[in-house]
Amino acid sequence: MTKHFMPRASLVALMAARPAGIVGSVRNDANPGKIEELLKEVKSELTRISDDVKKTAEQALQQSKDTGKATDEVKAKADELLATQTKLSDAQNKLTEKLEALETRNQDLEQKLASRRGGGDKEVKSFGEQVTGSDELKAFAKGGARGTLRISVNQAITSVDGSAGSLIWTQQEREIIGLPRRQMTIRNLIPAGRTTSNLIEYVRQLARTNNAAVVSEGAQKPESNYTYERADAPVRTIAHWVHVSRQAMDDAAQLQTEIDGELRYGLDYAEELEILKGDGTGEHLEGLVPAATAYSAPIAMTGETMIDVLRLALLQASLAEYPADGIVLHPSDWTRIELLKDGENRYLWANPRGTNAPGLWGRPLLETQAMDEDEFLVGAFRMAATIYDRMDAEVLISSEDRDNFIKNMLTVRAEKRLALAVKRPGALVTGDFGNVSG
Structure with missing residues (x-):
């Protein structure tokens, strides 16, 4: 098999082995920039594999015309390329869905933040919402997501709805507060x-x-x-x-x-x-x-x-x-x-x-x-x-x-x-x- 028909070992092997694991990893779930980068590489590799499948199919067709049948090597290479193409397609679909979900979540967060700036919503953010919406994460993803990122989360317990508000009970005074009474003398x-x-x-x-x-x-x-x-x-x-x-x-x-x-x-x-x-x-x-x-x-x-x-x-x-x-x-x-x-x-x-x-x-x-x-x-x-x-x-x-x-x-x-x-x-x-x- 020539080098022209061989997929890039690192990425194809990774896609073939654990495409679902890549898509569902916590690290990528919290890094939309990383998911976009990985999706771009998957699309590029899928395009190249599709071209290889096409060329292998043409090679098999030509061998069939010349000898009456395709060689076992060509058949094995075709099977490998088709399996890899299928896994890369699945990985692409899952990465696309995950990216769309992250974009929808970010839009919701932006709307909530805008509403809070207007004073209409006093909802308390969860840990995940604070992490995915932080400026530090955006800057980290834009810079290639290299190294380690530490994000401080302020999750103070307050008396508003969504935090400890529903746990606070009113205190009732049983004594009836009456009007003043004149002292009789x-x-x-x-x-x-x-x-x-x-x-x-x-x-x-x-x-x-x-x-x-x-x-x-x-x-x-x-x-x-x-x-x-x-x-x-x-x-x-x-x-x-x-x-x-x-x-x-x-x-x-x-x-x-x-x-x-x-x-x-x-x-x-x-x-x-x-x-x-x-x-x-x-x-x-x-x-x-x-x-x-x-x-x-x-x-x-x-x-x-x-x-x-x-x-x-x-x-x-x-x-x-x-x-x-x-x-x-x-x-x-x-x-x-x-x-x-x-x-x-x-x-x-x-x-x-x-x-x-x-x-x-x-x-x-x-x-x-x-x-x-x-x-x-x-x-x-x-x-x-x-x-x-x-x-x-x-x-x-x-x-x-x-x-x-x-x-x-x-x-x-x-x-x-x-x-x-x-x-x-x-x-x-x-x-x-x-x-x-x-």
Whole structure:
């Protein structure tokens, strides 16, 4: 066999022995440039082998014409060339498919990168995607893929989708975050008792004429006079309700407790307003402020301040023989008093670093938004009035309300009953600061 008909030993032997191994190798899979180079060599060798097959076929044909048959050497050479041609064709097809797959993957990567630069896709790249799309690999393939290439892969675990995002569970707080609640203070000023009736009747003294005096022996004694009146304090009901579905009450275990607390708070809120400001009409209680004595300065002063007015109101109660035991103000008014300063910007009343409880002239001071701004109430609260509780706060749940049963609804009702008897109106003094300075 002449050298002209022999294939290149290195490449043909490699193709004949392991064409599938070449195409499927990991090294070539990660190096598109290397695959292109190998495919070019396979195509070139396939073209040459095809030419050799053609020439061998012509040689066999000529021998057949000359001698009547082809020689065994020509037949063997033809068989070898045809087998090599078949393997090279298979290798070419596989290399072409592999190269097309790599090109498609690179296009997908480029689209994803472009999308990420636009901020629309936050997909995390896999190891293979980062390797095949790296600039280092492209430069390595362009340079002939010689030597060793090291590529750093940044595969940090993050909270985005595609990484550890699906493993992160939200944390639920079971406590219901409610709205703020006002601190109730007025009831604590007044003594409380209980009653089993719906009306409190009592007698209070209106006037006292005291003519007690020293007398001589045998002389007529002086006569004194006292006037009384009968008064009453009816028991009033404070109530409200809310509609809740049976499903919500059954499925949310904390809901019943929350509703119970809200309804009770609503009763206390309304009660404080009634105790302080109830006008006594209709079903309202007669509150402390409407029943109190109007402020009238016992002594004349000029340039009165808020602190002066309060001291004069305390004096008015004391002169009525009811030494005051407390003061009630709106929080804004107490703040104005605390912020009073002298000519050198020193606080007159408050110490910003102190922790003293609110108070003036030795009496405790209560702040409540139930009082209006510029309004005050002072007096001997424990002598002035009494609260009579008929029924403590009660919360009931029922389905027997209108069409609750057929709608699977529940009515939650809260109510309390009490009476307020302002027995000594003179023990309370109320008024406003008007235009007095701080």
